[in-house]
Amino acid sequence: MKVKGTAIKYGDNIDTDVIIPARYLNTSEPAELAQHCMEDIDLDFRNKVRPGDIMVGGDNFGCGSSREHAPIAIKASGISLVIAKSFARIFYRNSINIGLAIVECPEAAQAIENGHTVSADLDTGLITDETTGKAFRAEPFPPFIQEIISAGGLVEAAKKGIIR
Amino acid sequence: MAMTASQKILAWHAGLDHVEPGQLVLCRLDRVLGNDITSPVAIREFRKMGVKEVFDKDKVTMVMDHFAPNKDIKAAAQCQTCRNFAGEQDLSGFYDVGRMGIEHALLPEQGLAVTGDLIIGADSHTCTYGALGAFSTGVGSTDMAFGMATGKAWFKVPSAIRFVLRGRMPKYVSGKDLILHIIGMIGVDGALYRSMEFTGDGVASLSIEDRLTVCNMAIEAGAKNGIFEADQVTLAYEKGRALHDPMVFRADPDAKYDEVYEIDLGSLRPTVAFPHLPENTRTIDQVGNVPIDQVVIGSCTNGLYKDIKEAADIIRGRKAAKNVRVIVIPATPSIYLRCVEEGLVKDFIQAGCIVSTPTCGPCLGGYMGVLAAGERAVSTTNRNFVGRMGHTASEVYLASPAVAAASAILGRIAGPEEVLS
Known part of the structure; x- marks a missing residue:
């Protein structure tokens, strides 16, 4: 799978309370959650995010609570890759x-600046900052995880009998 | 090759003699837990899987604790979704208002988390039960759904950091100070993906409550789980309450650890985490003058009887400072009842505090004590992220029940010694 979009960059320790504040956890509707995604650190995120955009973070991205509402909110905002x-x-x-889609790549996360155009090939792990022309290589997922992802997530993988 | 205690529990539940760090294993689960926030999403995913029944109606537990008693109509609808599902599936462990307590206080108390168990919960503080020598870890709702359907979960076998505890904690220092000290030392991602294993001759002097608090906050260092090897203290606690016989897994003496830290418990001081990360710790001697607006004593971290009693012993016969709202939340109905019977509730009310029914409420800025812009709270909870307890311009300072109680009296962050001297 290939993705391409504008980088929206944040710092270290972006926690699930700022990705989706608990005061909105009285719903689990993706579109509703997306309306409040990132608002406690970036009120403008909702307005500037475009389908396909790529979110870039530092260390320990998504720390804090187990709320699945956090990745759901990011995905429903149109982000194609973190x-x-x-x-x-x-x-x-x-x-x-x-x-x-998520990928751990310290070099890319360090070098890519806010607003840069970024493309990524999730099968090979190749990330390109098209604004600077720099390319980065990320570790691919282990095969077991690849199978879950290519099945379309854990529920689909279970339905297809990939894991039992 | 030698294994850590965590690795042994995973190997046993995967039906393997041996596992290696980094290995992916599919394990049998002893319990699957969810709350009123995470269960509705899990129920939706469970339905998508096309499964009719949960794998074991006695091993799926749902606790309505976060926004219950329902804070608004949407929260009520979420609890209703859980209630209907629990009825349909005939779950024996559905805890609604009246029976419910804060999940991670309730499960050990009710004997639903036992030494040697493998437990997943759709709540990040599920790591609490490591205090009993179980392997327990937080997951998301989809993992919960898969667990409810199959009784299994996949794990990447973690490596571990070993914390060797020596000596004994001084008076007015508790498990909260120990774990805040550790997080301050290794950082909020210091144990990322790994186990935190607590050993050493100092462990014997730690109460079950202290151990529960320590393991509860393992996630705040990024850990997959925290674990104490079960000992006489553990087995005495479990006697008469554990649902089945405990199974003690001990780390091999030659088990490999990524890092080893030795901690002298006697050198610990009351410790406070400043905004906006649990790693921003200072000892009480370095705090300075920080006036406060609110104190919260409770949560899955510090809402146990020992916690409430420690706070009551400081507050009794004194008055909460003017303009400080003090909210006390015993974590389960039985703790609440004991606080009533022993007169602690009276002590708090006479001091100008309020005592709430069990709920997670203010810890995550839900209700029962949400902060306005510019307000500061000292809280015995577990996170002090931006906006955690309310407005993004409010501040949360994490501390022990003793520090929270002393701060309530003095109206600024203070240690218990200052009040009691």
Whole structure:
């Protein structure tokens, strides 16, 4: 799968409380959650995000609560990929399970600037900052995880009998 | 090759003799947990899987604790979704208002989390039960759905960091100070993807409550789980309450650890985490003058009887400072009842505090004590992220029940020694 979009960049330790504040957790509707995505650190996110845009974060992206509403809100905002230096483990798991593309690549997360055009090939792990022309290589997922992702998430993988 | 305690529990539940760090394993689960926020999403995903029944109606537990008693109509609808599902599936462990407590206080108390168990919960603080020598970890709603349907979950076997505890904690220092000290030392991603294993001769002096608090906040260092090896203290606590016989897994003496830290418990001081990360710690001696507007004593981190009692012992016979709202939340109905019977509720009310029914409420800015812009709270909860307890321009300072109680009296962040001297 190939994705391309404008980078929207944030810092280290972006927690699930700022990705989707708990005061909106009285719903689990993706479109409704997207309306409030990132608003506690970036009120403008909702207006500037375009379908296909790529979110870039620092270390420990998605730390905090286990709310799956966080990757759901990001995905429903139109974000096609999150690149970070590292991810908090529950967020990492949840993203795989719901089919939000994520990739851990410290070099790319460091070098890519806000507003740059970025493309990525998720099968090969090649990330390109098209604004600067720099290319980065990310670790591909282990085969077991690849199978969950290509099935379309954990629920689909279970339905297809890939894991039982 | 030698294994850590966490690796042994995963190997046992995967039906393997041995596992290696990094290995992906599919494990049998002893319990699958969800709350009123995460379960509705899990129920939706469960339906999509086309499965009719949960794998075991006695091993799926749902606790209505976050926004219950319902804070608004949407929250009521979420609880209703859970209630209907629990009725349809005949779940024995559905905890609604009247029976419910804060999930991670309730499960150990009711004997639903037992030494040697493998438990997943769609709540990040599920790591709490490591205090009993279980492997428990937080997951999302889709993992919960898969767990409800199959009784299984996939895990990447973690490597571990070992914390060797020596000596004994001084008076007015508790498990909260220990875990805040550790997070301050290793950072909020210091244990990312890994286990935190607590050992050493100092463990014997830690109460179950202290251990529960320590493991509860393992996630705040990014850990997959925190775990204490079960000992006499654990087995005495579980006697008469555990749902089945405990199974003790001990780390091999030559198990490999990524890092080893030695901590002298006797050197710990009351510790406070400043906004907006749990790693921003200072000892009480370095706090300075920080006036406060609110104090919260409760949560899955510090809402146990010992926590409430420690706070009551400081507050009794004194008055909460003018203009400070003090909210006390015993974590389960039985803790609440004990606080009533022993007169602690009276102590709090006479001091100008309020005592709430069990709920997560203010910890995550839900209700029962949400902060306005510019307000500051000292809280015994677990997170102090931007906007965690209300407005993005409010501040949360994490501390122990003793520090929270002393701060309530003095109207600024203060240690118990200052009030009691």
